[in-house]
Amino acid sequence: MNVHFIAIGGAAMHNLAIALHNKGYKVTGSDDTIFEPSKSRLEEKGLLPEAFGWYPEKITSDLDAIVLGMHAKVDNPELLKAQELGVKIYSYPExxxxxxxxxxxxxxxxxxxxxxxxxxxxxxxxxxxxxxxxxxxxxxxxxxxxxxxxxxxxxxxxxxxxxxxxxxxxxxxxxxxxxxxxxxxxxxxxxxxxxxxxxxxxxxxxxxxxxxxxxxxxxxxxxxxxxxxxxxxxxxxxxxxxxxxxxxxxxxxxxxxxxxxxxxxxxxxxxxxxxxxxxxxxxxxxxxxxxxxxxxxxATFKGASKRLEKIAESGSSVAYKDFAHSPSKVEATTKALKEQYSDRTLVACLELHTYSSLNTEFLKEYKGALDAADIAVVFYSPNAVEIKKLEAISEAQIAEAFQRDDLKIFTDPTEFKTFLFQQDFNQKSLLLMSSGNYGGLDFEALKAQFEK
CATH class of the missing domain: 3.40.1190.10 (Mur-like, catalytic domain)
Structure with a gap:
């Protein structure tokens, strides 16, 4: 079977492409940009496009199927060509x-x-x-x-x-x-x-x-x-x-x-x-x-990648990161770490990064989400709000949403990093919750803090 992927570089899409290649299918694909680890994994299988961009000439009637990724737009040149030729187009789940x-x-x-x-x-x-x-x-x-x-x-x-x-x-x-x-x-x-x-x-x-x-x-x-x-x-x-x-x-x-x-x-x-x-x-x-x-x-299951993942530990301190961003998951993860290390001070840091979490109406859903933390921190980037074309949010709105008078709020990545690296983590647990990276936080350098 001959299958072409439009937007092959996505986390889900490139894995499906590799699975079909492993099954013996002929697989090709296109994308306007591909990041790691997708890029290396596709390259290893010989599936990385020779050049980034959209090439309608790749779409021919010889294709048995197109798999269309969410990253593509409705006016994608390859998609329009496939529709013109009547090639069967599937979504990833289809x-x-x-x-x-x-x-x-x-x-x-x-x-x-x-x-x-x-x-x-x-x-x-x-x-x-x-x-x-x-x-x-x-x-x-x-x-x-x-x-x-x-x-x-x-x-x-x-x-x-x-x-x-x-x-x-x-x-x-x-x-x-x-x-x-x-x-x-x-x-x-x-x-x-x-x-x-x-x-x-x-x-x-x-x-x-x-x-x-x-x-x-x-x-x-x-x-x-x-x-x-x-x-x-x-x-x-x-x-x-x-x-x-x-x-x-x-x-x-x-x-x-x-x-x-x-x-x-x-x-x-x-x-x-x-x-x-x-x-x-x-x-x-x-x-x-x-x-x-x-x-x-x-008994031997250690957890899924990026889900409450231990990233550093010393005799009296530990650090975890978690993909949590929704209010219910933030609350559950924060409670879990406090319960597991009840005799330690819990420093819980949440980055507001998704469309939902940066929405002024949705913010109120976070009420009480960080209550289990001894030190509660929220980081968000006003630039990320602009890029997502959302209504600007203020620090006062964040404070009101979480309902904690002692909430620490950072909007500058350098100031947030300074706060973290000045912490004495003795008898403390650190929890970093985000689907982003706090404006470029160096996790390896942070791990070194726990080895001192």
Whole structure:
């Protein structure tokens, strides 16, 4: 099969391109710019475009399919040529569904936790030598790819993102997978540039639940009131199975989960992660892994890349970074680190970086999100607000949103860096939460602070 990728350099797109190449397809692609690590990974497979830019002459009737990435615009020259020639155009999720339509599709959805839960499932399968197809949004330890496609495997595990499918297909990705087995971890308003009201956002999850094939099943977080409402109101003829956070305790900075065999130490921590674990256990049981085998495997799970990832540690201090940016995830992550190291001062730093977090109306959703921190810090770049063409926000609006009189607010990367590097981290925990990089923070230099 001959497949061309328009906007091949994206995190998801380049992984699908590599997966198809590994499967024996002829793969080509274009993009106007490609960053690391996508660039090196494509180059290693011989898939890196010879030159950046859009070349309509690459689009011919010999192509079996086009995969169109979100980075492309509706007037992209290659897209217009494909439409003119009548070449079949797929969005990323549409093409994944085509690859998985004869398999048992396991789809993990939710505003938060889906990458971690998907990673847990794949870790357990890998531990027990159960080969499955998959698509996950993070690089996993023990896996050299984020997308795997075969003709032989019975299951495909898909991380179900609610963001849009392509510039010409405005449906959320997870509406297109038609799961046999599904999970819904939580609903907390996000992506407000696409879903302008909370009700509109929740509607996407109702459609997801109704897209589960008749006779299928959904496991859902029964501790999330909105999830319960959405799942229980669905008239889809499916099995509905709730799950909840298991009993656990923290002892000397180590978390123990209660099992039928007694307390078991695990690498991950935080109530939200243990809730994720409960959901992953159910899905693995649907896939033929019994409870004892699940616990044996999950004991060695260290977490998904960029999700509550330990970046430095000394005898009396520790530093973590996390991809958290939504209010619910920020609150859960901050509580988790304070609980794990309750005898240390927690310095929690949040960068407001996404469209949602920099929106003046959405800011109020952050009320209480940093309350578990002893020292709470917010960084944002007024330049990022301008680039995103959003209404300017003031430090006073930030302070009002978080409802903390002692909140430290930085808008200058140099001043934020100075604050961090002047900290004495003895008997402290540092938490850096962002989907950005705090205006160019040198994480390697910061790690060195913990080695002094």
């Amino acid at each position: 093409f994944l569904y085509e690859q998985a339509k004869n398999k048992t599709r396991v789809v993990i959805g939710g505003s938060h936790g889906k990458t971690t839960i998907t990673s847990m499932i794949l870790h357990v399968m890998h531990y027990h030598d159960r080969d499955v197809d998959f698509m996950v949004g993070a690089q996993l330890e023990g896996f050299d790819v984020m997308v795997k496609l075969t003709d032989d495997n019975d299951f495909m595990v898909l991380e179900g993102d609610e963001y849009l499918s392509s510039p010409i297909d405005r449906r959320p990705k997870f509406h297109l997978y038609k799961p046999n087995i599904a999970l819904l971890s939580g609903i907390a308003w996000d992506h407000i540039n696409v879903f302008p009201t909370y009700e509109n956002y929740v509607d996407q999850f109702k459609i997801f639940v109704d897209s589960i094939v008749t006779g299928g099943s959904i496991n859902y977080n029964e501790e999330d009131a909105e999830v319960c409402r959405v799942v229980e109101a669905s008239e889809n003829q499916i099995r509905k199975i709730g799950y909840a956070t298991p009993e656990y305790h923290v002892e000397d900075g180590e978390t123990f989960i209660e099992t039928s065999e007694g307390p078991m130490p695990i690498e991950i921590f935080g109530a939200h992660n243990l809730n994720n674990l409960a959901g992953a256990k159910w899905i693995c049981q649907h896939m033929g892994i019994d409870e004892d085998d699940f616990y044996e495997a999950i």
